[in-house]
Amino acid sequence: MATVECRDLCKSYGSQEVIRNFNLSVADHEFVVFLGPSGCGKSTILRMIAGLEEISAGKLMIGGTCVNDRDPGDRGIAMVFQNYALYPHMTVRENITFALERAGVKKPDIDTRLSPVVDSLGLDVHLNRKPTELSGGQQQRVAIARAMIKTPDVFLFDEPLSNLDAKLRGHLRVEIAKLHRSLRSTSIYVTHDQLEAMTLADRIVLMNKGQIEQMGTPEEIYSRPATLFAAGFIGTPNMNFFELEASEGRLRDGALDLPAPAAVPSGKVTLGVRPGAVHLVPEGTPDAIPAMVERDEFHGESRLISLRSGAHLFTSAVPATTQIHEGESVWARFDASALHFFDTERGHRL
């Protein structure tokens, strides 16, 4: 088992700088998820850790030793990619054990290591099949098994589930969580799926344009997003934002006029409210906002109601049993204990 430490890691392709001064310490046994939009640099950092990409500047430490110049094979890591390229002419068993055989591990030792791995991934019944005789999810489990059997110090996953359908993704997400609980290897997992990040991570590293936007437990980032970007990225359905002017204890624009908490300074302020904190209330409720129902979407257990008030379009998540009609006039009220305030210009939390 090992720690991973990135110290001022930088990566440039020619004159294009894609990672700037990336600093992160991953603790022994920790499960860290890199989350962020496409192109923000998640895979680049993972590939630098794996040794598949040269480090332009900075230091990479694994288990307390600088490994910048160490070959990928000597870093004690195993990696699972999105494209899990299995050898088509080999059976499942051969695909999984190939690397150990090549490393000279004796057959009885290989068998001892193979059985718990294939059992935990439900591959025991498929060992003699070829990859072409397996479903996508089964193939992906072979790729995970192939990495697991190496019992690495550090597991690196780059969007291992993104090629799979939603149901299988959910299933394998649980398998990966179980695997981590039993092996406890230090893990870094890249995804742009926030559900995967929220459910797997001890800690999420939210990235934006090659830099860390916010780091924290899923609960911390969800309940106290540090920036407008973090607030907009985490949470489904998306948070509602209102650009308002704070003065004399009120938050206003042409359509809204709400009480401002004492901590909010005067000036341009962006108010963030998650749809679940927008409640439909009876007319005459204090601080209620008049709105018109533009759209009513049935989501199963809840409905997502799109509301218009003046120039503002925002959403409210309500129980599915709520009776509501498009075109109807309603009153909405924001839950005062669930408001987020941001500096509109600089984007940071107030």
Ligand SMILES: Nc1ncnc2c1ncn2[C@@H]1O[C@H](COP(=O)(O)OP(=O)(O)OP(=O)(O)O)[C@@H](O)[C@H]1O
């Ligand atoms: N070989 C390369 N040459 C030049 N630029 C590259 C190269 N590889 C990656 N980049 C650039 O580096 C940036 C980060 O890419 P990276 O693959 O790390 O993003 P990502 O966060 O993994 O995105 P995705 O979610 O789409 O996989 C992107 O802007 C990309 O265009």
Ligand SMILES: [Mg+2]
């Ligand atoms: Mg990527």
